[in-house]
């Protein structure tokens with residue numbers, strides 16, 4: 001079995017929402033790797049103090065000099081400063097960046113060439129359900145892609161895409177998970193409006209969304225789910241009519257299209 005991570009030291013700079021999720025996913029699924037972490041917030045490092053395979057570093061430079069592969073999980077605006085600081089130490093190492101909107105060309109420019117992989121994950125990473133879109137820079141080799149795949153599969157599904165598709169993926173999944181959260185919340189509100197306790201309404205709304213998602217993933221297209229649910233003159237077609245009257249489909253399309261446009265603006 002090919003095990004690209006075996007014996008490797010994986011460094012993560014930025015232990016916030018995404019960095020901590022990647023670390024937790026890797027700790028839960030990969031027994032044969034060690035982890036180095038760095039963050040300007042000491043408290044973020046202390047959260048992993050009881051993990052014997054996690055070594056907190058005093059600086060990004062210390063991490064970069066010791067790690068075999070570096071994952072960069074700071075905000076896009078902090079990427080330049082961090083990479084300029086560690087560039088001489090990672091020229092021969094794989095750099096994996098999850099920063100939204102920072103292109104492989106920019107990453108390569110910051111470190112003066114080198115092997116870079118850009119990733120757009122989503123916050124589903126917290127529960128092992130990230131959708132991670134991946135594209136490699138000019139100098140990556142097959143082993144680098146295998147290593148990135150193994151790391152990212154610890155937080156969910158991995159898809160290789162063209163870099164030009166990264167903006168739409170940012171809209172569809174990076175931001176899109178928040179759109180689904182809004183829909184679930186709104187449906188739960190309706191349950192509360194009609195008299196259900198909030199926690200029950202929220203759980204039922206979320207599990208209903210999960211059921212629809214699992215059906216689509218297993219091959220039922222959305223139209224089939226609609227046809228299997230909407231009987232003539234019944235409750236579902238009445239609800240679908242209400243959705244049509246309020247242009248819910250157009251609103252959902254607009255949300256993704258606007259988020260995609262914003263991603264392009266931020267480049």
Ligand SMILES: NC(=O)c1ccc[n+]([C@@H]2O[C@H](COP(=O)([O-])OP(=O)(O)OC[C@H]3O[C@@H](n4cnc5c(N)ncnc54)[C@H](OP(=O)(O)O)[C@@H]3O)[C@@H](O)[C@H]2O)c1
Nearest residue numbers: 014016017018039040073074075076078098099100121123
């Ligand atoms: N959150 C999402 O849904 C999501 C989805 C897709 C992609 N991303 C990308 O993932 C990256 C991280 O996002 P996030 O939500 O995880 O951010 P976050 O929670 O703010 O985590 C970033 C961490 O990095 C720290 N940091 C800042 N400057 C640093 C430096 N020079 N050296 C070391 N650590 C530093 C931050 O500390 P301070 O807070 O003190 O600055 C913070 O603890 C971003 O580039 C974002 O575009 C996020």
